[in-house]
Amino acid sequence: MKTKGFQVSITVHTKLIRTVKECRNSFADEDVMANVQIKDEIIPVNVSYISAWSEFFRGYFASKMKESMIEEVYPIEECEIHEFHDLLDVIYPISKPINMWNLSRKCEVFLSDRSKHTFSDVELLKLADDYRLAYMKTIVLECTSADQLQKNVIAKEEYKSYSDELKKAIDTRYVESKVPERNKC
Secondary structure (H helix, E strand, O other): OOOOOOOOOOOOOOOOOOOOOOOOOOOOOOOOEEEEEEOOEEEEEEHHHHHHHOHHHHHHHHOOOHHHOEOOEEEOOOOOHHHHHHHHHHHOOOOOOOOHHHHHHHHHHHHHOHHHOOOOHHHHHHHHHHHOOHHHHHHHHHOOOHHHHHHHHHOOHHHHHOOHHHHHHHHHHHHHHOOHHHOOO
């Protein structure tokens, strides 16, 4: 008996923006703070610290443009709030480190939001299986009905290529979702 395999590939492109170095800037009381405004949110930042990591902010804070000095509020356009928070998380000394756990978690969160991609349940479960993405596996299984599991996952040829652990989780979810009071989504 010959079975067909299923292959999904994801390409992640990385670019080294700066070399990682220890920063000697501190958050002393005399450091100047400024407020960056992105849309309706105002975010306080340490001017000397953020300027040390960003040429854009170094020039932006150094300039005395009228439009940027509205009561020490610096408006930033063409930037999403979450992207700016991610920037601060990386450059501030108490930032989240870039490691495998954080990277995997970001991938899981992205893949769990079905509005951001076109992967099918079969493909998502294959990725979860291959890369041990437990959160994503849970989201896909918990938000998929028994009928959808049967039609879109179990009946597919790719199901045979899943690990025994994933097959067991799928089968368990299928049985559990047949009992209406256990259906969570």
